[in-house]
Amino acid sequence: MDVGQIAGLIAAIAFVVLAGFMIYPLIRLGKLFDQIAETVKQTGDHALPALDESVTTVRQVNKSLDDVNKISAAASTTANNVGALTDLYGSFLGKPVIKAQAAIYAARTTVKSFLDGRAKATRGETADAGSDDGGEA
Numbered sequence: 001m002d003v004g005q006i007a008g009l010i011a012a013i014a015f016v017v018l019a020g021f022m023i024y025p026l027i028r029l030g031k032l033f034d035q036i037a038e039t040v041k042q043t044g045d046h047a048l049p050a051l052d053e054s055v056t057t058v059r060q061v062n063k064s065l066d067d068v069n070k071i072s073a074a075a076s077t078t079a080n081n082v083g084a085l086t087d088l089y090g091s092f093l094g095k096p097v098i099k100a101q102a103a104i105y106a107a108r109t110t111v112k113s114f115l116d117g118r119a120k121a122t123r124g125e126t127a128d129a130g131s132d133d134g135g136e137a
Contacts, residue, residue: 001009
């Protein structure tokens with residue numbers, strides 16, 4: 001065996017030793033890639049049901065908001081109807097009550113003035129109806 005063959009044999013042994021040292025990290029790297037692939041698969045498997053549930057939740061919230069909108073619209077309509085009914089009662093009952101009160105006040109003032117005039121006449125005073133009561137007529 002000459003020097004060239006010995007050098008080739010040493011180089012081959014060195015390459016085998018180097019390949020032996022590199023096999024272990026490559027095997028570990030392969031296992032790491034397998035774990036990463038499994039993690040991505042599990043994440044996808046868990047993400048899809050979570051997305052489906054979130055879509056269902058959003059639909060239920062939208063349905064609840066629609067119900068709340070219907071309730072608020074009904075409450076607004078009710079408030080408007082109560083306001084209109086109050087205005088109707090105010091105009092229907094308020095004006096006649098005010099007129100009746102004014103008529104009662106006028107009759108009371110007239111009767112009081114008449115009675116005051118008769119009382120003055122019996123006492124011998126002049127019957128001036130507007131002089132003692134501050135100008136009320």
